[in-house]
Amino acid sequence: MKNADRQTAEGILFTDQYQLTMAQVYFRMGLHEKEAQFDHFFRKYPNYGSHQAGYCINAGLEWLLDWIDESHFRDIDIEYLRGQKNRTGKRVFEDDFLNWLRTDFTFQRLHIRAIPEGRVVHSHVPLTVVRGPLAIAQILETALLNQLNFQTLIATKAARIREIGHGQLMMEFGLRRAHERGANAGARAALIGGADFTSNVGISHVLGLQPKGTHAHSMIQAFIALGQTELDAFRAYAEIYPDDCLLLVDTINTLESGIPNAIKVFEELRKNGHQPVGVRLDSGDLAYLAIQVAKMLNDANFPDVAIVLSNNLDELVIWQIVTQIKEEAPRYGVDARNLLKRLVYGVGTRLITSEGSPSL
Template identity: 70%
Template sequence: MPHQALTHGILFTDQYQLTMAQVYFRLGIHEQPALFEHFFRSYPDYGRHQAGYCISAGLEPFVRWMQAAQFGDAEIELLRGLRGSSGASLFADDFLRWLRRYGSFEGLTLRALPEGRVAHPLVPLTVVEGPLAQAQILETALLNHLNYQTLIATKAARIRESAGANLVMEFGLRRAQDTGANAGTRAALIGGADFSSNLGMSIALGVPPKGTHAHSMVQAVIAMGMSELDAFRAYAEVYPDDCLLLVDTIDTLGSGVPNAIRVFEELRRKGHRPRGIRLDSGDLAYLSIQAAKMLDQAGFPDTTIVLSNDLDELVIWQILTQIRAEAAQDGIDPEALIRRLVFGVGTQLITSTGAPALGGVYKLVALKYDGGWRPAIKISDTPEKIANPGHKRAWRLYDRRGRATADLLALDDEDLDAMPMITLRHPSDVAKQRSVRRDEVRIEPLHVDVVREGRVIYAWPTLEEIRETRRRDVACLDPGVRRLIHPHVYHVSLSEKLWQLKYELIARARQG
């Protein structure tokens, strides 16, 4: 079996998904309609700072994988060869025959939070409904696709928040985890990066790739007995209208910037407009100010200054703060300088440094039996880990200012419009609740129908449409929720009816 098909097809899963599916098969409940929800319990915590919201991403690549994945003859034969600790076959022939015939996701229905939307804990990113065994087997791939891209899109959104209107370029391909870099690039572009250095993925997404040169180009030229200036001239000769030079290989202010200016003057005399410089080490705020001063004095006040070197949202924030405090002392307009800056963000973004995993989970919340949905619940000694049971819908409430004020989970049969007052109950703290008048809030359903019994019924938005969704959703958050450090807690609540169901089930379970 080809390596790519083996590792990226339907066997891209954990073994326990199939062992559970065989148990369901033996119990005769493998085709019982089930309802699973995928959600995360807490925002990424980066140590020195925390997220106050997430950005949903990864849905379209996951659904495309889901559409293609199925158990064929090759997969069945590989499973047939697996053995348990006694040496007996791990999977029985009758189960494998069933898996070969029904081993795809054609029976599943999927509702989801669209990509680019702001997401909060406990509110499902996806809801999967369909035959129990198929829905169970789907878990690993779903979590793998959606958790990582949501994590990276969230990090990118925070970097975008810190960078303001400045361009942000994703430079993380060389530091990413293998081919996961492609998913990371896509998520970064959804979350707020404007461009990426990832050539193939940029082209695939319809975004122009961006990049300049590395220190090695300058080093190679010098090793041949030439100079930094010769390296810059060679680059400018090949790319006269896209000349952006990395100036810190030897001495940023002593040689790098002066040599770049000489090359820029030569380009200008030939009728070309130089693009700018890149700074990749040292005190980036101080060097930006001094480089801008030298470029301005040479008559290049509009050239770009690209900053890179382990940037994240806090480092960008500190750079901008320092420029605003110090630039005027050198005769530089701080805001004019800031408008020239471009941030190249690599490792910290593509790896979500400090919070390397989202922690999204996939929980059974209901099973259809005797014609009706029976809620399922998982009990935990940690109240925050008790899942919210039942067939539900998710809503976002907006106040009179148009600000998102709460996300509400309610049972599927609840009519919020018929309620003069809507009670919002804290999911795990029984003492916390509040009520809002229905006529004082705008209510929006959060989920859209994506797949119905295996068939995609959703029109996939373009990347730019997803980005616009993210911009709109983030703009509706209160500034406190958008804070980079110690953000305000956004309210995720249960309806009174759902809250009563949850705690009734908890009481029953604890009574045995």
């Protein structure tokens, strides 16, 4: 989308048609300046099918207020509305109403009270209260619900994942699976809800954070396609990022290839005075593999190397992983508590889409 088109689509016209037609009804009846109050709340907690939330985390307010400050009816918006026709060919919006929109309409005439972002909130409790001229408050409704409901939904999912992960480092990895630019709002909401970092570079820049990430299977595949090996790919990555070396080890075979090659590279890094960061598992039985990987790393004298887990994680999957590790790790001589402390969760699709409960 071109920048000019984005300004139009995401500006004051980021609303439903019926908000504008209702506003004209109020204008025609002389009700548009009457003081009104709109209470924003949600009726039901997110229900993910197999489990349900018992709270939500409020989010989205700052971006809504920024939108309110920047949005107004421009000449180009008024002319577009002036050109709208009904089924008989008559204009939908009359000049006097459009003149009111252009000269008297401003969201600054509204008074907004809201619960701060990051707070726990509950159903049927007003999160945001809007008071002011009826027509102006009415036109705000769509943008308010769009921005607050979505970010609250994602922040809630992030908080649940963070809680079940016992506070271990959590990274938001959902950019490629998100709903277009909703990825930015979703990443921000995930950070409010409990994620420590996001892989989204743009939103990290906006928020003053350092983005986090590893590398993809495609890097290993590229080296192999060019006649080299997984080990060559690992060595190349370690050469460029010796102090931030975190290797994805499941492209070929995690236990027979990925981890042995990673250990070779880690030993080379250590000889050169660098400390490897970790490995990432992105497929298979993550709990079983985490146990085996921890044992192999421990045996190679890398007890502090992080183990990042990813691949369709959510709070239920993480709970299952944690439970399985507690039950099975001792069988392999691995301390379950220490292993759980070195885990990092990279959460993508199921967080950024709030899988199972896509709306609030």
